[in-house]
Amino acid sequence: MRLARIGVGASIGLLSAAVALGVGEVVAAFVRPAASPVIVVGNRFILLTPEPVKRWAIRSFGTHDKTVLLSGIYVVIAALAVVVGLLALRRRRDGLIGIAVFGGIGVYAALSTNAHRGSDVIPSIFGTLAALAVLVVLVRAAGTDAAPGSPPPDAAAGPGRPARVRPAGRAGPAGRAAAAAVGAPGWAANRRGFLQGSAAAAALAAVAGFGGRAAQHARFDVATARAKLRLPAPVEPAVPPAPVAQVVNGPDLGKSGVPWNTPNSDFYRIDTAISVPQIEPKNWSLRIHGMVDRELRLNYSELLARPLIERWITLCCVSNEVGGGLVGNARFLGARLADLLREAGVHAGADQLVMSSSDGMTIGAPTAVVMDGRDALVAVGMNGVPLPIVHGFPARIVVPGLYGYVSACKWVVDIEATTFASNQAYWVQGGWSAQTEIKLQSRIDTPGSGATVKVGQPVAIAGIAWDQHVGISQVEVQVGKGEWRSARLAPVPSTDTWRQWVLPWTPPKAGQYTLRVRAVDAAGTVQPPTYQDVFPSGATGLHTVTVHAR
Ligand SMILES: Nc1nc2c(c(=O)[nH]1)N[C@H]1C(S)=C(S)[C@@H](COP(=O)(O)O)O[C@H]1N2
Ligand SMILES: [Mo]
Numbered sequence: 095m096r097l098a099r100i101g102v103g104a105s106i107g108l109l110s111a112a113v114a115l116g117v118g119e120v121v122a123a124f125v126r127p128a129a130s131p132v133i134v135v136g137n138r139f140i141l142l143t144p145e146p147v148k149r150w151a152i153r154s155f156g157t158h159d160k161t162v163l164l165s166g167i168y169v170v171i172a173a174l175a176v177v178v179g180l181l182a183l184r185r186r187r188d189g190l191i192g193i194a195v196f197g198g199i200g201v202y203a204a205l206s207t208n209a210h211r212g213s214d215v216i217p218s219i220f221g222t223l224a225a226l227a228v229l230v231v232l233v234r235a236a237g238t239d240a241a242p243g244s245p246p247p248d249a250a251a252g253p254g255r256p257a258r259v260r261p262a263g264r265a266g267p268a269g270r271a272a273a274a275a276v277g278a279p280g281w282a283a284n285r286r287g288f289l290q291g292s293a294a295a296a297a298l299a300a301v302a303g304f305g306g307r308a309a310q311h312a313r314f315d316v317a318t319a320r321a322k323l324r325l326p327a328p329v330e331p332a333v334p335p336a337p338v339a340q341v342v343n344g345p346d347l348g349k350s351g352v353p354w355n356t357p358n359s360d361f362y363r364i365d366t367a368i369s370v371p372q373i374e375p376k377n378w379s380l381r382i383h384g385m386v387d388r389e390l391r392l393n394y395s396e397l398l399a400r401p402l403i404e405r406w407i408t409l410c411c412v413s414n415e416v417g418g419g420l421v422g423n424a425r426f427l428g429a430r431l432a433d434l435l436r437e438a439g440v441h442a443g444a445d446q447l448v449m450s451s452s453d454g455m456t457i458g459a460p461t462a463v464v465m466d467g468r469d470a471l472v473a474v475g476m477n478g479v480p481l482p483i484v485h486g487f488p489a490r491i492v493v494p495g496l497y498g499y500v501s502a503c504k505w506v507v508d509i510e511a512t513t514f515a516s517n518q519a520y521w522v523q524g525g526w527s528a529q530t531e532i533k534l535q536s537r538i539d540t541p542g543s544g545a546t547v548k549v550g551q552p553v554a555i556a557g558i559a560w561d562q563h564v565g566i567s568q569v570e571v572q573v574g575k576g577e578w579r580s581a582r583l584a585p586v587p588s589t590d591t592w593r594q595w596v597l598p599w600t601p602p603k604a605g606q607y608t609l610r611v612r613a614v615d616a617a618g619t620v621q622p623p624t625y626q627d628v629f630p631s632g633a634t635g636l637h638t639v640t641v642h643a644r
Contacts, residue, residue: 105292106232107179110193110225111171112299118221119306127310128369129214131200131221136167136368138203145524149629152413157363186233190226197222209454228295235291236284316372320487323480325427328404332425333587352539352558354594356422358482364411371452371505375488384510387439394488400429405469408560408592410532412497413628417537417637423592426492427475432465444511448519449491449503457503458519459493460529468494468563494590495531495563527631534561534621536569536613536637543639549601555609556596565589565616571597572610601643610638
C-alpha cells in the first residue's frame with residue numbers, strides 16, 4: 095500500500111519534471127538551443143562550481159566532463175522531482191510550490207549568467223507552467239474520488255485500517271483526496287485514470303523533448319553552412335609532413351608512436367560550452383576595440399579575403415597531466431592576428447588582449463607575445479577543412495607557445511586591448527596564472543604502460559616532446575637506473591609543433607622495466623624531473639611507464 099503511494103507520488107513528480115524539460119526544449123527551438131532549461135542551469139552550475147572541483151572534473155572526465163555534468167543534472171532533477179511528487183500527493187500546494195521553485199532556478203540561472211540573455215528565461219517559464227498543469231491533472235487523476243459528492247477521504251480507510259489522524263486544515267482538498275485514494279480500496283477505480291494520465295504525460299514529454307531537440311538542430315545547426323563552405327587556398331601552405339612519418343615509422347621499427355597529425359575527430363576538446371555555439375558565418379563578426387587608435391570590425395568574408403597562411407601548430411591544455419592526452423598537432427589556416435592588431439593601432443600600454451567568445455568565455459593573452467612575430471592566427475581552417483564546430487567554427491584564435499586557456503579562444507567574436515592590471519579573464523579569476531608560456535614536456539606513447547615485450551627482440555620506445563615556439567633539440571630515454579640515451583628525432587617544419595622521437599631497445603632479460611623520458615629544449619634547458627601539479631600554470635615532471643619483458 096505504501097509502495098503504491100510512493101510509486102504514484104514519484105510518477106507524478108518525474109512526469110511533471112519530464113514535461114517541463116520537454117516543453118522547455120520545444121520553446122528553446124523558438125528562442126535558441128542555449129536557452130534550453132538544462133543548458134541554462136548547467137551553465138550557471140559551471141560558474142558556481144569551485145575551481146578545485148572544475149579541475150577535478152577535467153582531470154577525471156577530460157573531454158567527457160560536460161556529458162557527466164548533464165547526466166548529473168538529470169539525476170538531481172529526477173531525485174528532486176520524486177520529492178516534489180510525494181509532497182504533491184500529501185498536499186497539492188506543496189507540490190506546486192516545489193515546481194515553482196524548480197522553474198525559479200531556471201529563470202535565475204538565465205538571468206544571472208553572462209552567457210545568457212533575458213529571452214533565455216522563456217523556455218523555463220513555459221516548462222514550469224506545463225509542469226504545474228501536469229501535476230494538477232495527475233494529482234487529480236490519482237484521487238478522483240475527491241470529486242464533489244464522493245465520501246469524505248477518511249472514509250476510505252479500510253477495515254482494520256484506522257483512519258489517519260491529521261491536524262486540522264493541513265492538507266488541501268485534492269491533496270487529501272489523493273492521499274486517501276492511493277492504495278486504499280477506492281484506488282483500484284482510480285488506477286486506470288491515473289495510468290492513462292501518466293501515459294499521456296510521458297508521451298507529451300517524449301514528443302516534446304525529442305521533437306524540440308530535432309527542431310533546434312533543424313533551425314540552428316550550422317553544420318550545413320559549414321559543409322557548403324569553401325575556404326580560400328593559403329598564400330603560404332604548410333610544409334607537408336611526409337618525411338616525418340618515415341623517420342619515426344622506420345622499417346626496423348614498424349608503426350609506432352602517435353601520428354604526426356592529430357585528426358580533427360581525435361583532437362582533444364576542452365571548453366565550458368554545454369551547448370556548442372552555432373554561429374552562421376554570415377552572422378559572424380570580430381570586433382577589435384579598447385586601447386586602440388581605431389576600432390576594427392571584420393565580417394567573415396572580409397576575414398577570408400585577407401592573406402591566409404597555413405601552419406602546423408601544436409595546441410595543448412594547461413590541465414594536461416604528465417603523460418596526458420590534452421595535446422594535439424594540426425594544420426591551421428588563418429589570418430595573422432598581429433596584422434589586424436596593427437591596423438587597429440593597439441596602444442603601447444595595452445599589455446593584455448581579452449578575447450571573448452559568443453558563449454561568454456573570456457581569454458587573456460599577453461599582447462607582446464601575440465605581436466612578437468610568431469604565427470598567431472585568427473584561424474578558420476583545421477587540417478584542410480573549416481574549423482569543426484566544437485573547435486570554434488567559424489573562427490578561433492591560435493597562438494603557438496601559449497596554453498589554450500590564455501590564447502586559443504574558440505567562437506571568438508571580440509578582442510579588447512586592455513591591461514592585466516585592470517582585467518581578469520575567466521580562468522585567471524579561478525586562480526590560474528594570468529601569464530605563462532607552455533612548459534617543456536615529453537611523453538612515451540609506445541610501449542604502453544603495463545605492456546608486455548619480448549626478451550631479445552627489439553621494440554621501439556617512441557613518443558612526442560614539445561615546447562612550442564622554443565623547440566626541442568634532444569630527447570633522452572632512461573631504462574631502469576641506466577644511462578640516459580638519446581632518441582632519434584623526426585624533422586619538424588618549425589619550433590611551433592611537437593617533435594616525434596624514437597629509440598630502439600632490446601629487453602636483455604625477463605623482468606619489469608621502468609622507462610623514463612626527458613626532453614631538452616632548443617636553448618639547452620633539460621626538462622626538470624620535479625613534479626608540479628597542473629594548477630596553476632601547467633604540470634612538470636617526467637613521464638614514466640612500466641613494461642614487462644618475457
Ligand atoms: N570559447 C572558449 N574557448 C576556449 C575554451 C573555452 O572554454 N571556451 N577553452 C580553452 C582551453 S582551456 C583550451 S586548452 C583550448 C582547447 O581547444 P580545443 O578544444 O580546440 O582543443 O581552447 C580554449 N578556448
Ligand atoms: Mo585548457
